[in-house]
Amino acid sequence: MEFSYDVEGGNFAKAGNAASSVKKVLKQLNVDPKVIKRIVVALYEGEVNVVAHAYKGKVLVDIDTDRIYIKIEDEGPGIPDIDLAMQVGYSTASAMVREMGFGAGMGLPNMKRNADKINISSKVGEGTIVELTTNLSS
Amino acid sequence: MKVCDIIEKLNLKVIGGEEGLQNEVNGGYTSDLLSDVMGNVDEGQVWITLQTHRNVMAVASLKEVAAVIIVKGLEADENTISQSNDEGIPLLSSDMEAFELSGELYQLLKG
Numbered sequence: 001m002e003f004s005y006d007v008e009g010g011n012f013a014k015a016g017n018a019a020s021s022v023k024k025v026l027k028q029l030n031v032d033p034k035v036i037k038r039i040v041v042a043l044y045e046g047e048v049n050v051v052a053h054a055y056k057g058k059v060l061v062d063i064d065t066d067r068i069y070i071k072i073e074d075e076g077p078g079i080p081d082i083d084l085a086m087q088v089g090y091s092t093a094s095a096m097v098r099e100m101g102f103g104a105g106m107g108l109p110n111m112k113r114n115a116d117k118i119n120i121s122s123k124v125g126e127g128t129i130v131e132l133t134t135n136l137s138s
Numbered sequence: 139m140k141v142c143d144i145i146e147k148l149n150l151k152v153i154g155g156e157e158g159l160q161n162e163v164n165g166g167y168t169s170d171l172l173s174d175v176m177g178n179v180d181e182g183q184v185w186i187t188l189q190t191h192r193n194v195m196a197v198a199s200l201k202e203v204a205a206v207i208i209v210k211g212l213e214a215d216e217n218t219i220s221q222s223n224d225e226g227i228p229l230l231s232s233d234m235e236a237f238e239l240s241g242e243l244y245q246l247l248k249g
Contacts (some may be wrong), residue, residue: 013217016196023200033181040200041176048172048193101189106173113177 001025001064007050007057009076012100015051018059019044022070025063031136039068042114042132045107046072052097053077054127063136070132078124086112139163139247141205141228144184148242150207153214154222154229161204161228165247168240172197179203184243186236190214195221195229203227209236 003025005018019040026036043059050057054076062069079085086108093103112118115132122128142159145152152159167179168186172193179185181202187194188209195218198206205228208214214222214229222229232239 012191012193015193016200019200020196037181037201044176044197044200045173100191100193101170101172101187102193104171104173106171106177110173110177 001062003061003063005059005061007047007054007059007072007074009051009053009055009057009074012048012051015047016044018047018061022061022068026068026136029063029136035134035136038114039070039132039134042111042118042134043070043072045111045114046070046130046132048102049107049128049130050074050076052093052102057127066137067133067135072130072132073127074129075127078126079120079122079128080124082120082122141184141230144205144243144246145228145230147246148232148234148239150230150232152228153208153231154219155205155225155227157223157226158205158228163204163247166240166243167203168236176201186240186243188212188236190218192218192221194218195225195227198222198227199225205230207232207239209234209239 023040054074057074060071088109089105091103091105097103117133119131141161164182166184184205185203186207207230211233
């Protein structure tokens with residue numbers, strides 16, 4: 001099964017729409033609720049990253065019987081130093097984003113912790129691709 | 139203990155999500171950082187925060203919390219309230235500060 005969702009940069013009102021929709025699908029497929037929670041946390045953080053940092057992005061979700069693959073691709077400023085971005089507490093979020101309770105430097109680490117496999121590639125000035133893969137059978 | 143029991147004992151105001159007032163409460167989590175809540179709150183807990191925007195309800199729904207309590211009498215945004223109603227997750231309000239409210243709720247759940 002494949003799904004795709006558009007994510008608008010700057011539009012916090014819609015952040016979480018993809019995560020919410022994927023959650024419903026996984027529930028219908030009777031995936032272990034603990035596994036669903038992990039997937040949903042990782043995807044939500046990914047959506048928020050696009051909203052907070054990029055101009056626009058796309059979430060592609062591919063589900064088969066034993067794994068879910070999620071690709072979050074954006075057009076945005078890119079990440080100059082991925083290792084630094086992965087550090088808990090490091091953030092380049094704006095003051096407005098921080099005031100909302102985002103931008104605490106926990107997004108990417110949360111994504112890593114809640115996916116079985118994470119792959120990040122980024123080009124400064126072009127955008128970022130985050131790929132998450134998680135086994136559905138616990 | 140249910141959400142409606144906590145409302146009565148802590149004198150909370152119901153702002154939205156009345157459908158979920160019978161939700162069972164098994165603990166609480168106090169934080170204003172959404173990623174922290176995303177990573178650490180557990181299903182069935184009450185989330186205490188000063189954040190009032192609608193992303194609060196997105197996180198609350200994804201993590202299936204029992205209820206959200208906004209502290210210091212802060213007013214929730216209109217779309218936060220409507221999302222609370224859509225999701226059926228109670229959005230509550232207290233005049234207490236987070237420290238005080240967390241302490242009271244802790245005592246209540248421990249007792």
